Amino acid sequence: MAGPLILCVGKLKEPFFHQACNEYKKRLSAGWPVEIVEIAEQIPKGKSNIEVEKAMEKEAEDIMRHIPQGSFIVALCIEGTLLDSPELADRLAMAEQGGGRLVFIIGGSNGVAPGIKRMANLQLSMSKMTFPHHLARVMLLEQLYRSFTIRTNRKYHK
Helix, strand or coil, X not given: CCCCEEEEECCXXXXXXXXXXXXXXXXXXXXCCCEEXXXXXXXXXXXXXXXXXXXXXXXXXXXXXXXXXXXXXXXXXXXXEECCHHHHHHHHHHHHHCCCCEEEEECECCECCHHHHHHCCEEEECCCCCCCHHHHHHXXXXXXXXXHHHHXXXXXXX
């Protein structure tokens, strides 16, 4: 079975985010390799809600093209379910037993489009606090690595 797929809106710019992501991808590469696809961020033509929604819907269309049939979709959003690391590891293990690929979606600076949230099997919140979407990628990779070590009884999670 293929490892998790992370669909991220926007490109990483800061080298420190690249370094952190690469470190966790390297750690996961032998046992649970992660694929990351960057989706072009759509900049709204204006600041109105309608323009922001149009941009998010265009991002959603691009995201949809990358989701394999039968995937277990996890949308990262602030209003999602808060799980601790062992709970996340359990949820991901159960989802993988269903046979579909795990697909994680990280929205851009305006978040994840409502249509993507509705189709997600799980809406996951990393915290009640707001973080830059680029940092969310690092946090997700760390939690995927932590989940992997929990599930494989490796020393990392305390």
